[in-house]
Amino acid sequence: MRAAVRTRYGGPAVVRFEDVPDPVPGRGEILVRVHATTVNRTDCAYRSGQPWINRAFCGWPRPRVHVLGSEYAGVVVGIGEDVTSYAVGSRVFGFVDGRPGAHAELVTVAADGLVAPVPEGWDLADAAPGMEGAHYAHAFLRVTGLEPGDRALVHGATGGIGTAAVQLLRAEGVEVTAVCDRLPPGRPDLLNDLGAARVVELQGETGVDSVGSGFDAVLDATGHTSFGAARRLLRPGGSYLSSDLGRGWQNVLLAAAGPVPRALGRRHVRFPLPREDAGLASYLGHLMDRGDYRPVVDRTYSFDELREAYAYVDTGRKVGNVVVVMPEIGRNAG
Structure with missing residues (x-):
């Protein structure tokens, strides 16, 4: 098979x-012919x-x-031993x-991992960016225990997460x-359309502390703020969460100490580890199926343009996700 390697x-x-060489599915695995993939922050970090x-993890x-x-979307073309949840031809x-x-x-891929059926009526290229950003975002939601009516601030709201x-x-x-440093050109209402009650575009000297206060949680989706900056935005007992380790691993260290201030009803840091199981994948697929979640696509590249896709993601300016379609597949495949 043809593959991108480094x-x-x-x-x-x-x-x-x-x-x-073509991969061979082992026990509990399925073999997927990839119709579309993405280039995301995870891929750029590994590269x-x-x-x-x-x-330390990659070698x-x-x-x-x-x-x-x-990240991928495609069609199952092979089944390993003990797999009963998918059949050849499953999308x-x-x-x-x-x-x-x-x-x-x-x-x-492991059949009991972060994989789910593509919702009915979805193109494979549209479903491909449905997991990476969402499984990190779900980790934020899971550990905060936010409930209907609570208030959350999402910093870096135009990215994939x-x-x-x-x-x-x-x-x-x-x-x-929803807070961002720029609204996407030609899509000024994007964040409102996604469900944000309020959108704040930070410009010039305007900092995140101008947004207000009393939030139950501040979710830093890009790692461009800190607990020190977010602390003033939180109510007593509120949580700060980041997708980044922070300078000097401060977010991990502060999260380790978090149970003490949390028990005292003080503002604190959480550093959630995302789940990667079929239950979460099924939940995200269900949200997509009922129209509550649709991954945002910024640009689409061909597989031959993969290096260009990486270069664009490296700029840090993408809005949502960057999709890559495989040769002779096309956007409306499946």
Whole structure:
């Protein structure tokens, strides 16, 4: 099969296309022919080896896993032993982490992992970006215990995690204030359409502390703020959560101390680890099916343009998600 590989860390130029052996599904696995994939923050971190902690998991001095890509949608073409939840021909989408990935014509995934049937009526290319950002966003929601009527601020609301978080929070009846440094050109109402009750575009010297206060949770979807900056926005007992480790791993360290201030009803930090199981995948698929969640697509590239897709994501300016379609598949496949 044709696959995008990298044998060293670096920028988009380290990615090259090669013919590699077709993967074979093992016990409990399915083999998926990839129709569409994405380039996201997870992929860029694995490709670049940045931050450096990634190399502790991905390999030092060179990466152990060469095939890139964490998110996909496609059709099941092979079944491993003991798999009863899928059949050949099933349309699926999902997220695969820490193993040979989805920037390839074929990928094997655990049938009980973060994979779900594509909702009826959805194109595979539209479903492909449904898991990565949303499973991080769901981790925020899970640990805060937010309830209908609570107030949450999403910082970095136009990214893949942010656009998913706005929708997942709205689906739970949470009042969302969406904060971004720029609204997407030509789509000024995007965040309102996703369910934000209030949208704040930070411009010039305007900082996040101008947004107000009394929030039950502040969700930093990009890692561009800190607990120190967010603390003033929270009510007593409120939670700050980030998708980033923070400078000097401060978010992890503060979260470790979190049970004490939380027990005392003080503002605190949570650092949730996302779930990667079929139950969460099914939940996200259900939200998509009933219209409560639809991943936002910024740009679509062909597989041959994968390096260009990586370069665009590296700019940090994408809105929602970047989709990559495989050769001879097309956007309306499936």
